[in-house]
Amino acid sequence: MTDERDTAVIVAVEGIDGSGKGTQAKRLAEAMTAGGVNVELMSFPRYGETFFGRRVGDFLNGRFGELSELDPFLVSLLYSGDRYESREVILEKCRSAELVIFDRYVPSNIAHQTAKVALENRQELREWIEHIEYEIFRLPRPDRVILLDTPVDVSQELIDRKEKRTYTDQAKDLQESNVAYMQKVRDAYKSLADQNDCWSLINVVDDGGLRSLGAIAADVFSIAQSVLGRPVQQVT
Ligand SMILES: Nc1ncnc2c1ncn2[C@@H]1O[C@H](COP(=O)(O)OP(=O)(O)O)[C@@H](O)[C@H]1O
Numbered sequence: 001m002t003d004e005r006d007t008a009v010i011v012a013v014e015g016i017d018g019s020g021k022g023t024q025a026k027r028l029a030e031a032m033t034a035g036g037v038n039v040e041l042m043s044f045p046r047y048g049e050t051f052f053g054r055r056v057g058d059f060l061n062g063r064f065g066e067l068s069e070l071d072p073f074l075v076s077l078l079y080s081g082d083r084y085e086s087r088e089v090i091l092e093k094c095r096s097a098e099l100v101i102f103d104r105y106v107p108s109n110i111a112h113q114t115a116k117v118a119l120e121n122r123q124e125l126r127e128w129i130e131h132i133e134y135e136i137f138r139l140p141r142p143d144r145v146i147l148l149d150t151p152v153d154v155s156q157e158l159i160d161r162k163e164k165r166t167y168t169d170q171a172k173d174l175q176e177s178n179v180a181y182m183q184k185v186r187d188a189y190k191s192l193a194d195q196n197d198c199w200s201l202i203n204v205v206d207d208g209g210l211r212s213l214g215a216i217a218a219d220v221f222s223i224a225q226s227v228l229g230r231p232v233q234q235v236t
Pocket residue numbers: 015016017018019020021022023024158159161162163204210211212213216
């Protein structure tokens with residue numbers, strides 16, 4: 001048996017750094033809670049809470065070397081180790097809640113690590129990460145992945161608005177400061193959304209520029225509601 005969750009619907013909010021994931025995941029949790037849904041929200045990496053989460057912080061601070069020196073497969077294990085250590089907490093939330101929202105989950109590992117390898121090696125690395133996380137570590141698969149698709153220049157501006165993070169004193173961590181890499185991650189995310197029926201893509205920017213947090217939140221809510229399979233009252 002690879003999937004031990006009981007009843008919760010799992011929604012993962014994904015996107016490049018600074019795309020609004022944390023903000024939108026929190027808004028979705030609040031809106032669903034106000035509508036009477038029993039919700040749990042979890043964010044990955046769990047920097048302060050697990051051994052592997054602390055090592056992810058070390059990685060992002062450059063302790064293990066420059067991005068280009070590190071093998072993406074080995075890097076992916078730090079993040080999957082963080083989720084493996086969190087497995088009991090995840091499964092407990094899936095048992096107790098109707099909706100579990102992840103601010104980043106396994107798809108972050110796939111998009112961020114496959115973006116570092118040649119196109120012809122992406123499929124293999126993706127399958128390895130999925131095999132480790134869903135089969136060996138028996139983590140639950142998400143029912144829906146919501147991709148907040150954001151141009152890199154816009155996300156870079158939004159990163160500058162972020163509050164100080166716990167794992168780094170720098171305004172941007174090792175990965176965020178690499179714009180070319182972020183563009184590859186965005187492309188990797190978009191191609192995953194194209195290939196998978198359980199992904200929904202939301203445009204953060206339209207012809208009028210950056211869309212409002214409220215407009216994006218309404219899209220996120222409507223997708224989550226459709227996955228829940230029942231109407232939820234929107235309390236404004
Ligand atoms: N559509 C938006 N309009 C205005 N500000 C935004 C929008 N999306 C995100 N932000 C702001 O950008 C910053 C980064 O957002 P955050 O949710 O932390 O992104 P992420 O979790 O994807 O890194 C926050 O200060 C947030 O309030």
